[in-house]
Amino acid sequence: MNQVPVIISRLSESFLINCRLFVLTLLFSLPLGLLIAFGSMCRFKPLRWLVRTFVWVIRGTPLMLQLIIIFFGPGLIGMSVSWPNGDAGRFTAATVAFVINYACYFSEIYRGGIESVPKGQYEAGQVLGMTKRQIFFKVTLLQVIKRIIPPVGNEVMTLVKDTSLARIIANKEIIMMAGEYSSKGLIWPLFATGVYFLIFIGVLTVLFDYLEKKLSYFRA
Amino acid sequence: MAVLEVRDLGKRFDTLQVLHGINFSLEKGEALAIIGSSGSGKTTLLRCLNFLEKPDEGTIIVNNKVIFDAMDPSTQKESEVRKKRLHFGLVFQNFNLFPQYTVLKNVTLAAELLAKERPDYKQNKKAVLEEIQENGRRLLAQVGLSDKLNFYPHQISGGQQQRVAIARALALNPDILCFDEPTSALDPELTGEVLKVIRNLAERNTTMIIVTHEMGFAKDVADRIIFMDDGVIVEQGTPEEIFGNPREERTRQFLARYNEGR
Numbered sequence: 001m002n003q004v005p006v007i008i009s010r011l012s013e014s015f016l017i018n019c020r021l022f023v024l025t026l027l028f029s030l031p032l033g034l035l036i037a038f039g040s041m042c043r044f045k046p047l048r049w050l051v052r053t054f055v056w057v058i059r060g061t062p063l064m065l066q067l068i069i070i071f072f073g074p075g076l077i078g079m080s081v082s083w084p085n086g087d088a089g090r091f092t093a094a095t096v097a098f099v100i101n102y103a104c105y106f107s108e109i110y111r112g113g114i115e116s117v118p119k120g121q122y123e124a125g126q127v128l129g130m131t132k133r134q135i136f137f138k139v140t141l142l143q144v145i146k147r148i149i150p151p152v153g154n155e156v157m158t159l160v161k162d163t164s165l166a167r168i169i170a171n172k173e174i175i176m177m178a179g180e181y182s183s184k185g186l187i188w189p190l191f192a193t194g195v196y197f198l199i200f201i202g203v204l205t206v207l208f209d210y211l212e213k214k215l216s217y218f219r220a
Numbered sequence: 221m222a223v224l225e226v227r228d229l230g231k232r233f234d235t236l237q238v239l240h241g242i243n244f245s246l247e248k249g250e251a252l253a254i255i256g257s258s259g260s261g262k263t264t265l266l267r268c269l270n271f272l273e274k275p276d277e278g279t280i281i282v283n284n285k286v287i288f289d290a291m292d293p294s295t296q297k298e299s300e301v302r303k304k305r306l307h308f309g310l311v312f313q314n315f316n317l318f319p320q321y322t323v324l325k326n327v328t329l330a331a332e333l334l335a336k337e338r339p340d341y342k343q344n345k346k347a348v349l350e351e352i353q354e355n356g357r358r359l360l361a362q363v364g365l366s367d368k369l370n371f372y373p374h375q376i377s378g379g380q381q382q383r384v385a386i387a388r389a390l391a392l393n394p395d396i397l398c399f400d401e402p403t404s405a406l407d408p409e410l411t412g413e414v415l416k417v418i419r420n421l422a423e424r425n426t427t428m429i430i431v432t433h434e435m436g437f438a439k440d441v442a443d444r445i446i447f448m449d450d451g452v453i454v455e456q457g458t459p460e461e462i463f464g465n466p467r468e469e470r471t472r473q474f475l476a477r478y479n480e481g482r
Binding site: 118120121123124125126127128129130131134138139142143146217218219220 | 270271272302303305306308309310312314316317318319320321329330333334372373374388389392
């Protein structure tokens with residue numbers, strides 16, 4: 001029975017990989033998504049279609065497949081620069097795949113949010129002599145944020161659980177770790193991983209509820 | 221002296237000609253009402269004046285300066301449009317207040333942003349902002365909303381929102397204040413308070429263009445009336461001329477239809 005603390009500590013350690021992947025993915029995909037959103041709304045048609053096709057491909061294929069392609073792809077097509085060896089390379093490849101994938105999903109949420117702000121808000125800013133920048137930052141941004149908090153919350157919670165897909169390119173995250181025990185006939189660690197995810201999601205739920213409340217002082 | 225002169229203004233949406241050969245001028249201190257049925261081009265005309273739509277033909281002259289000429293691209297530079305807009309204020313049918321700001325902030329925001337462009341802003345920041353705040357409070361008092369300064373738009377009635385919108389448009393001190401059907405989105409019992417504010421502005425000789433369906437109000441408040449139909453100005457004149465003795469058949473028909481509905 002004294003192997004329980006050992007297993008718990010190894011699960012916790014491997015969950016740190018999920019957490020790191022989670023944080024890094026958000027850190028890069030949230031801003032990148034905005035860039036992609038602007039691209040998909042661009043008035044220059046070729047760029048708009050290029051971006052929208054890219055989003056279609058990324059959203060249209062499984063993240064698991066993207067992980068494999070991004071990790072093995074460079075080597076397969078004979079690129080000289082490949083991922084670093086070992087854990088670092090696998091983790092970097094996973095991060096890149098997650099960032100691209102989530103940025104595309106976020107971009108569509110942003111686009112929906114931006115386009116849902118009534119035209120009258122832009123026009124009111126315009127006739128008051130505001131610049132496009134001022135209209136975006138001072139008038140529409142907060143309204144967009146208020147509108148997109150629920151769908152972004154959804155996406156962020158999905159990301160927590162998606163991080164375990166990184167095991168497909170041998171990142172030793174929590175489910176892979178638990179899987180090693182279950183393949184030896186010890187099944188409870190696999191069930192225990194659920195608790196980690198539940199707690200994480202619980203914290204996020206509280207956080208997003210708080211944000212929603214914080215912005216409930218106005219109606220948009 | 222004419223504050224505004226519009227010459228041969230025309231506007232198409234694709235193949236649909238919505239404005240054609242619009243000519244009129246506006247004297248300082250004059251209140252002009254534009255009447256006509258829906259789809260006659262009244263709103264598009266206001267939007268052209270405010271550079272929300274780009275006219276396909278004609279010129280717009282403010283204070284004897286050509287600010288728009290459809291034939292002259294140098295008058296259409298995007299970078300200058302912003303400044304040119306400031307000749308006009310616009311009050312929208314749907315108010316379009318900024319929901320995340322208080323009543324007072326709605327009125328002062330644009331002025332604060334413009335003040336940042338002033339070369340002396342950094343030295344006098346405090347005094348400048350204080351002055352803008354003071355002006356905002358004064359304008360809100362003028363429209364009878366001194367007790368709502370810190371309310372958010374959703375906390376006040378439609379009539380009050382529209383009065384905030386009027387104060388907001390006045391805050392930048394435009395040469396010409398435009399109203400686009402300012403009471404059309406309001407419940408009937410709320411139109412009175414908004415019309416009263418506009419009437420009050422007219423009495424202070426504010427230069428105004430009012431697009432409206434409120435005939436009685438137009439008759440009372442306007443110095444001059446323009447009747448539009450199908451994208452053209454059919455007739456213009458004093459309220460007495462237009463309502464008492466219209467020259468054109470189309471004007472007569474429109475007013476008859478309007479009176480039937482009452």
